[in-house]
Amino acid sequence: MADKKTLTFALMDAPYENARSTTALRLINIAAKRGYDINVFAYEGAVFLPFAGQQAHPNPVHGHDAEQEDHPLPKEWVEAVIKEAAKNGGKVDWVNCGLCVDERGAGDAVEGVRRGTPGDFWNMAESSDNTLVIPTK
Amino acid sequence: MAQYLLIESRDPFDSNDVQNFYGLASGLAKEGNEVTLFLVQNGVLAARQNARFAALGAVASAGVEILADDFSLDERGIVTGGLASGVKAAPLDIVIDQLAQGRKAIWH
Numbered sequence: 001m002a003d004k005k006t007l008t009f010a011l012m013d014a015p016y017e018n019a020r021s022t023t024a025l026r027l028i029n030i031a032a033k034r035g036y037d038i039n040v041f042a043y044e045g046a047v048f049l050p051f052a053g054q055q056a057h058p059n060p061v062h063g064h065d066a067e068q069e070d071h072p073l074p075k076e077w078v079e080a081v082i083k084e085a086a087k088n089g090g091k092v093d094w095v096n097c098g099l100c101v102d103e104r105g106a107g108d109a110v111e112g113v114r115r116g117t118p119g120d121f122w123n124m125a126e127s128s129d130n131t132l133v134i135p136t137k
Numbered sequence: 138m139a140q141y142l143l144i145e146s147r148d149p150f151d152s153n154d155v156q157n158f159y160g161l162a163s164g165l166a167k168e169g170n171e172v173t174l175f176l177v178q179n180g181v182l183a184a185r186q187n188a189r190f191a192a193l194g195a196v197a198s199a200g201v202e203i204l205a206d207d208f209s210l211d212e213r214g215i216v217t218g219g220l221a222s223g224v225k226a227a228p229l230d231i232v233i234d235q236l237a238q239g240r241k242a243i244w245h
Contacts, residue, residue: 005237019178020146023229026208030233130236134244137147 004090006037008124008131014045015074021049024134025077028092032081035088039124040095041116044136045104047096050078052108075110082112095120140171142240144232148179149190155183158245159192163199173240175232176224177206184224185215197223204231 009028013020031038042049052075059069082092095116101107107115125131143162149155159174166172174196176184183193184205197203204227205220217226236242 003237007233007236023146023177026229027232030230034233036233036237130239130242132144132232132236132242132244137152 004036005031005034005130006039006128007031008039008041008121008128010041010043010121010131010133010135011046011049012042012044012134012136014048015051015054017045018137020134020136021046021074025049025074025081027132028081029084032085032090032092033088035085035090037090038081038085038092039128040092041097041118041121041124042094042100043097043118043121044100047100047104047106047109049074050094050096050109050113051075051106052110079110079112093124095124138169138171139165140235140238140240141165142173142175142232142235142242144175144177144242144244145180145183146178147245148182149192150182151179155180155245156192159196161243162201163196166200172200173202173204173231173235175204175206175227177209177229179209181205181209181213181215184210184220186219186221188221193221194223 011024015021028038054073054075056066056071058065085092094113096113098115098117145158147155162172162174183190203224205224206229207226210226
């Protein structure tokens with residue numbers, strides 16, 4: 001693909017806390033649909049976005065069981081963008097900051113996520129056409 | 138002339154520093170740069186036609202292209218016809234387009 005691009009995103013927000021996580025995954029999904037190569041460096045609470053231990057749950061207040069509640073799981077969104085990129089000839093290199101993972105006990109991530117350091121973010125940015133940092137407030 | 142993409146996600150009625158970001162956009166445009174200010178999430182609240190907020194008009198007058206994420210507008214019940222002068226609804230794809238073009242991008 002002549003116009004194939006490589007984009008890097010740095011994410012910092014934990015799931016379920018801010019619309020930034022949703023917007024970030026929307027952006028990554030658009031790039032994945034184009035078959036771009038996508039680097040993600042997840043820092044701080046963002047290492048929980050691909051956390052494998054996320055579970056759908058019922059909502060007794062609404063009288064819903066887990067299926068009716070249909071609770072969104074960010075780990076599934078991460079898996080989806082990884083698959084979407086691969087389907088379109090691209091790839092997602094998702095790196096979780098190792099120190100952030102250890103601090104939070106977030107080591108159990110979905111397939112396709114690897115552990116790294118801020119040095120990986122530097123290398124990602126150096127090898128990309130562009131980089132977008134989405135910081136916490 | 139450089140090209141910039143400034144992404145504003147915050148509500149100016151909630152965060153005073155939004156006006157500093159608008160000022161950055163205006164300043165870059167006045168110096169001859171090509172600047173897009175992309176409003177997303179609560180950042181689109183400033184784009185309402187009837188909002189008591191004049192700062193965005195000054196940004197448009199400085200020559201900044203102002204776009205508002207159509208998904209964020211829909212979420213908040215803001216219709217395209219209710220946008221302030223100088224603001225256009227746009228898909229989030231524009232952000233990826235401009236990143237791919239190599240624009241200098243800042244998220245606020």
